[in-house]
Amino acid sequence: MEKAKQLALVALTMMVVMAWATPMSAQCETWNGSPRMDEATDAHTIYRGMVNAEKDTGYDSEEAFQNWKIAYEIAPAADGKRSFHYSDGRKFYMHKYKNETDEAKKKEYMNMILRLYDEHIQCYPKEGALVSGLKIYDMFYVFRTPYAELKKELDKTIEAYGNETSYVVFQPYATLIVYEFTHDRMDKETARNAYLKLSEIADYNIANNKTFGAYYEQAKAAMDGTIAQIENNIFDCDYFKNKLEPEYRANPDDWELIKQIYNRLTAQGCDPEDPFVQELKVKYDVLVAEENERRLQELYKTDPGLHANALYKEGKYDEAVQKYNEAIEMEMAKGKEADKEKLGDYYFALAVIKFRKQKSYAQAREYARKAAKYKPNWGQPYMLIGDMYASTSNSCGNDIWEKQMAVLAAIDKYSYARSIDPEVKDEANEKIGRYLEHIPAKEDGFMRKIKEGQKVKVNCWIGETVKVRFK
Secondary structure, eight states: OHHHHHHHHHHHHHHHHHHTHHHHHTTTOOSTTOTTHHHHHHHHHHHHHHOBTTTTBSTTOHHHHHHHHHHHHHOTTTTSSOOHHHHHHHHHHHHHHHHOOOHHHHHHHHHHHHHHHHHHHHHOGGGHHHHHHHHHHIIIIISOOOHHHHHHHHHHHHHHHGGGOOGGGHHHHHHHHHHHHHTTSSOHHHHHHHHHHHHHHHHHHHHHOTTTHHHHHHHHHHHHHHHTTTHHHHOOHHHHHHHHHHHHHHSTTOHHHHHHHHHHHHHTTOOTTSHHHHHHHHHHHHHHHHHHHHHHHHHHHHOHHHHHHHHHHTTOHHHHHHHHHHHHHHHHTTGGGOOHHHHHHHHHHHHHIIIIITOOHHHHHHHHHHHHHHSTTOOHHHHHHHHHHHHTGGGSSSSHHHHHHHHHHHHHHHHHHHHHOGGGHHHHHHHHHHHGGGSOOHHHHHHHTOOTTOEEEOTTTTOOEEEOOOO
């Protein structure tokens, strides 16, 4: 049974071969001078009247197909001036291919289509470049031809037609290059050379092909988009310089372009001393600085507190005070949603400026108290007030006693700060220990008839009441 099946298959194969033996041996034969000329031209006229090549209709007609078949078998090359029999034949078989479910039949139809492409190329060589491109298109998009076989066809076409190669092959070859390279089946030199050859063909036609130049330009753009996936891996610095410098020269003030080109060249390992790279870097640095400043100013508009901090670091204290006040107003405008932590920080910053930079003690203390109000368990505002009292103690009052009372006021602030905020404990203890040496002795109190624990008001701007302590 199995042997009979094999014999049947062999017989079927022989029948198929015999059926096409005549046209294959005379594939460029025309009806001119043929004894069957009338039969061929009649069949040609009938089927051509039933199809519309421009609209691609009528190729599903079996009657049209049978008449095409007669015309093709007698005169594959028609009258030698028109290649209809090859192009129409492919359309008939493509219709069959797309509507067939049997894989063996589909393969048969595919092989016939490819054969008609080859005959077309051989018999109408002037149409070879275009037809080869169409063949590759079908192999890639319709038949899903394995890449190894497709590459052979692509290379053969490019070798045969050079600059006449159809733009249709660009995208299939680019896709093949990317796939094969990323799957370690093509080395970078092969990938690079294949792309450069295609690019050379495209550039030639963009410059010289008045009819299809725009199509080559579009095809090259699409190809470049595909190759971009691997171009970092297959090209060196010189390639990117040659590719990108003309674009830069045409748009020398385009910030995004300069950034893109500079980053690409540095990523490709271009020599920093290269004149073009240096030119880009100078502009890049300027543009980065300008862009950063622009973005910073935009940020400052929404965050005046950040701006105030920057102004403080620059020594612009009056401007910093203005911005901190703007930040406070902006935050307070939020009502119940206001961030008390931020308000505390802003007021403390104002207190620091007024005390340490502008020596405006009363106003500094007011800001410090507001900072403490918004951050109740924060010791830093009280530490700052203590520093104010300590630093001004020598100018407070008319004698040593009054100066010592100012020191007691400072110690009181340090003591309170450490009682509410463990984080300032060590600093507070250090300052308390330092200033205890400057509080009054018992003898001083005795001379003034003031006892320990008695409350005394500190004169000068401090104006607070303290409990007297002695050494």
